[in-house]
Amino acid sequence: MSRGLKILLCGEQGQLARELQERFTAPGELIVMGRAKLDLTQPNQIRQQVRHVAPDLIINAAAYTAVDQAQSEPALAFAINATGPGILAEEAALLGVPLIHYSTDYVFDGSKHEPYVESDATNPLGVYGMSKLAGEQAVADARAQHLILRTSWVYSTHGRNFLLTMQRLLQEKPELRVVADQIGAPTWAGSIARSTLALIKRWQDGQAGAWGTYHLTAQGETSWFGFAQAIANALREQGKPCATLLPIPSSDYPTPAARPLNSRLDCSRLQREWGVSQPDWQTALHECLARQA
Secondary structure (H helix, E strand, O other): OOOOOEEEEEOOOOHHHHHHHHHOOOOOEEEEEOOOOOOOOOHHHHHHHHHHHOOOEEEEOOOOOOOOHHHHOHHHHHHHHHHHHHHHHHHHHHHOOOEEEEEEHHHOOOOOOOOEOOOOOOOOOOHHHHHHHHHHHHHHHOOOOEEEEEEOOEEOOOOOOHHHHHHHHHHHOOEEEEEOOOEEOOEEHHHHHHHHHHHHHHHHOOOOOOOEEEEOOOEOOEEHHHHHHHHHHHHHHOOOOOOEEEEEOHHHOOOOOOOOOEOOEOOHHHHHHHOOOOOEHHHHHHHHHHHHO
């Protein structure tokens, strides 16, 4: 980061916020505000804090991510994922500074047979996806310079996510049934953070691409079952006990919120416009697990 750049990071304990904090290097100032200081459900607090900090750049890594719980808490999901980010974008526009905001593959319904591109029609299947799509629209409507980065299947060594859940269950149970007909790209939060900082550097160096919405996921694809297999293989290599994995269809694992069967996102536009891309998902998983060891 170049000297004097002041970045406001919204979110403190989430997967991505923690990875961003770990990777941020001086010179520059990263001002981190969690829910206690900047609550996305409190519009006046958002405005006051942004105006007080007067940052050169805002990163919104805060979100409501409980996909199933959102079905019964729509007002809270929309407040955090839509209204709050819209206000951040309005304040960014008033300051004349960029906003980086993260979104999700869940804005799509998964019915397409090929990877989704940014211009494909959205059609979220549940409240979580609807709230994230509303957030995208609110950010765009504010007309601030912005990057909306859609990612998928995010995991890390922090918080609650598929990696940590599988590591625990694979060692606790003799047999584990995992959905095999949902396809996507497991994406390490550390890779997202690294790419985010690369995008910021491109902007600082006068090499920014077009502002707008982009897809940012790991390269390659697998199913949740395939992801679980990779996690199990790593455990076995460490000599740890591991459950037998059984592939099942989504219909055998009903959840309050429907998931898209196809979560693959085409990330070529980000590479073309900004020169930033992710490693393949297996390479990123290996790096994540090496950090965990």
